[in-house]
Amino acid sequence: MGVWRIDADVLAGSRFVVSPMVETIGCLAALNGLHRVSASQREWLAEYGPQFRARWAADAFALPFLRDAIRPGWLADFLVKPPHGGAPRFAAELERVAATTDEQARRDILEAMDRPLAPVLHEDGLVARAVELLDWVWRHAVRPGWPRRRRVFEADIVARTERLGSGGWAAVLDGMRPGMRWLGDGRLQINAYDYPPRDLTGTRLLFAPTTSQRGWVSWEEGVDLHAIVYPCTGWLAQDPDVVPPGALARLIGPARARILTLLGAPKSTTQLVALTGQTLGSTGGHLRVLRDAGLADRRRAGRSVLYYRTDLGDALCRDQAPR
Structure with a gap:
């Protein structure tokens, strides 16, 4: 199983963030149709799925990219870089994705993939076209309802922060996302996959809510930053409007x-x-x-x-x- 070793200093310095890019990636995965969707995403899909298909179904790049880069239970690393800052803006987060080279993006997509890369993804401009896709999803399908989503996420963070005060980190981390368990003694099981343990000593740890059903984990080696994206579920997911x-x-x-x-x-x-x-x-x-x-x-x-x-x-x- 995948285990992160987290000491008290990392936990003390960790924080919750609301990230527009995190939610956009989660929504893109739902639109892709290969990831299981949450109850809160189903109504949204009924409204925005037809618009997405009308714009992208005939696109020579979009569907091969989605099939290879957002596979069931897996997301290409360059798409899920941990958020920077306490209140990241979508434009700034998109710039970080855009800074990825095509070669790095291909390596990220090919990781753990058991088939050849789609031919169109070998062409120049892979990252630029991915950025165009992300920008469209944000502007047309996520940003119109972003104020409501942000309030739900903020309420979820408040609830978890209050739980931290009453039950400690074990109460907050245990079951935060499917497959995640606090094992005690500074060990956090993040999933059931057979990965070697990761030692987070000296790094920063972020938690970001999403409407996705499962969430994901990510890290950025150069800046010693790790993130746990978790599903905003339960009664806080009700419509605040x-x-x-x-x-x-x-x-x-x-x-x-x-x-x-x-x-x-x-x-x-x-x-x-x-x-x-x-x-x-x-x-x-x-x-x-x-x-x-x-x-x-x-x-x-x-x-x-x-x-x-x-x-x-x-x-x-x-x-x-x-x-």
């Missing part, structure tokens, strides 16, 4: 109605801030009103305080739901 029923919004106000709708699963104040974009003070004020009205309550979970709907709040949301 969900619109509460109009009657409920008129009854208690749109901001409170939205918070009450989101409390179908327990959430902390900071998670609600990330999902709604409201200030901490406003969110706290709305929660107090909902508690005073008997529509919401709170309980402690470790070091976190989670808010949830009461039976009355559930009944109100259920009764106002469209039929």
